Amino acid sequence: MKINCRQASRLISQGLDQPLSQWDHVRLRVHLWMCGNCRQFSHQLQVLRQSARQAGRGE
Amino acid sequence: MISHADLEAELGYLQRYALAQLRDRDAANEVVQETVLAALESGDSFNGKSSLRTWLTSILRFKLVDRLRRKGKEVLFESLEDETDDSDFDGLFSKDGHWQDKIKAWSGPEESLISRQFWEVFERCSEVMPRRTAMAFVMREVMGLEIAEICNNLDITATNCSVLLYRARMSLRECFEIRWTGEARA
Numbered sequence: 001m002k003i004n005c006r007q008a009s010r011l012i013s014q015g016l017d018q019p020l021s022q023w024d025h026v027r028l029r030v031h032l033w034m035c036g037n038c039r040q041f042s043h044q045l046q047v048l049r050q051s052a053r054q055a056g057r058g059e
Numbered sequence: 060m061i062s063h064a065d066l067e068a069e070l071g072y073l074q075r076y077a078l079a080q081l082r083d084r085d086a087a088n089e090v091v092q093e094t095v096l097a098a099l100e101s102g103d104s105f106n107g108k109s110s111l112r113t114w115l116t117s118i119l120r121f122k123l124v125d126r127l128r129r130k131g132k133e134v135l136f137e138s139l140e141d142e143t144d145d146s147d148f149d150g151l152f153s154k155d156g157h158w159q160d161k162i163k164a165w166s167g168p169e170e171s172l173i174s175r176q177f178w179e180v181f182e183r184c185s186e187v188m189p190r191r192t193a194m195a196f197v198m199r200e201v202m203g204l205e206i207a208e209i210c211n212n213l214d215i216t217a218t219n220c221s222v223l224l225y226r227a228r229m230s231l232r233e234c235f236e237i238r239w240t241g242e243a244r245a
Contacts, residue, residue, distance in 0.1 A: 004156030006148075013225040017199065017206050018217075040162040044232050047165065049200050051173035055181075056120070056201035058072070058112035 003027050005038055012042045061102045069112050073119055075178045080123050080197045082190055094119045120202055127212045142189045143222040148229055169239055184234035195220060196227035
């Protein structure tokens with residue numbers, strides 16, 4: 001079944017911590033194809049992670 | 060040899076790092092002191108290949124993780140039910156679960172600023188975050204620990220851990236956005 005942005009945002013976050021189930025992975029992929037907001041959100045969480053890791057290394 | 064002046068110059072940074080993790084000024088100062096003493100004792104092992112800050116940070120991280128293992132489970136937390144409820148983000152979504160507002164792209168310069176402003180924004184943003192939520196974020200995103208280890212340190216399930224991280228990421232993303240646009244969402 002298709003997911004909404006709120007569910008997608010949870011899956012995007014989860015995917016940063018552990019591999020998603022195959023089904024969740026597919027549902028998220030399809031949602032991201034259609035949804036620019038969620039693509040942006042996903043990108044920003046990645047940027048946040050890179051920045052946090054850099055800050056953690058003292059850079 | 061490390062010069063005391065160089066060490067002293069890094070104290071502020073180390074304090075902020077420790078404070079973000081422990082949320083307790085006395086505990087943070089204690090860990091920073093341990094770190095500085097350990098650094099002075101083992102000064103010879105600083106080979107100058109990495110920056111002094113990077114080297115000190117790696118000692119501090121080790122001390123922080125060690126402290127969490129010993130004390131993490133004794134710390135008093137808010138109730139986990141409150142922390143694992145994400146209804147406070149209801150305002151960001153419409154009833155049918157779509158984003159209420161368009162998510163604006165961050166510009167290149169903004170993105171490169173994040174790591175420089177990271178601690179400053181994190182410190183302010185995490186003040187309103189439940190303690191465990193902030194700790195889970197630091198362990199995962201700053202220290203790069205795996206979920207199993209974080210669950211163990213905080214004595215929570217993987218599912219709860221995942222909700223804490225979601226909440227922390229949502230809040231921080233919002234904090235950076237507010238900083239740049241100068242306005243909060245209604």
